Amino acid sequence: xxxxxxxxxDSKVIDSRPKDDKIKRRRECIxxxxxxxxxxxxxxxxxxxxxxxxxxxAFDRQKLIRGVYSAIGKRPISINVVNEIADYVENYFANALxxxxxxxxxxxxxxxxxxxxxxxxxxxxxxxxxxxxxxxSFIEVINEVxxxxxxxxxxxx
Numbered sequence: 001x002x003x004x005x006x007x008x009x010d011s012k013v014i015d016s017r018p019k020d021d022k023i024k025r026r027r028e029c030i031x032x033x034x035x036x037x038x039x040x041x042x043x044x045x046x047x048x049x050x051x052x053x054x055x056x057x058a059f060d061r062q063k064l065i066r067g068v069y070s071a072i073g074k075r076p077i078s079i080n081v082v083n084e085i086a087d088y089v090e091n092y093f094a095n096a097l098x099x100x101x102x103x104x105x106x107x108x109x110x111x112x113x114x115x116x117x118x119x120x121x122x123x124x125x126x127x128x129x130x131x132x133x134x135x136x137s138f139i140e141v142i143n144e145v146x147x148x149x150x151x152x153x154x155x156x157x
Contacts, residue, residue, distance in 0.1 A: 003029035004036055011036075047093050050102045059093075059101065061086050068110060071125035075118050085113045119145045 001011045008031035015026040023040040047059035068082050089109050093101050107129040114122040126132075126141050 001027055001038055003032060003034060005029065005034040006032040008032065045094065045097075045099055047090070047098070048100045049106065050100055052103060056100070059090075061090065064089060064106070064110070067128070068114075068121075068125065070128070071114065072118065072121040073124075075121050077118055077121060081117060085110060088113060115145075115148070119149070 002009050003011055006029060008029055010031075011027040011029050013025050014028050014035070017024050019039070021041075025038045025040060026035065027038060028035050048056050049059050050056055064086050065082055068085055072082065089106055092109055107125075111122060111126055111129065114125050123138070123141055123145060127138065130137065130141075132138055132141075
């Protein structure tokens with residue numbers, strides 16, 4: 001690591017600790033003795049998304065977050081939860097070492113998380129993701145959510 005003070009190309013690590021999904025390193029220049037901090041971040045491979053039309057585009061985390069926000073409008077869900085959903089999707093494909101994801105897979109991962117978090121947000125996201133065209137589609141999803149809730153109540157009660 002190049003020293004920011006004297007530009008010497010080498011330094012030694014004095015301390016290293018994790019911080020916000022990064023590694024914070026305290027370094028000391030071997031030449032001038034100056035100390036400085038660096039952050040190491042894991043580089044995620046470029047993820048391409050195969051759209052329903054068959055076209056491809058680069059994965060856009062902000063687009064995913066906007067989609068989730070539209071589903072959680074006026075619901076008691078924090079920004080941290082939305083970021084965790086986006087992290088979950090990104091990490092899922094990075095851990096699987098996949099460089100191409102179908103938009104359907106991404107939608108299913110988001111639905112999986114929203115189902116656990118908030119049934120209303122789940123139904124809203126499903127209505128856009130599944131492209132509901134009639135009332136019966138809504139009724140089916142609502143019945144599915146209600147059936148799951150009743151099953152969980154029986155298991156917990």
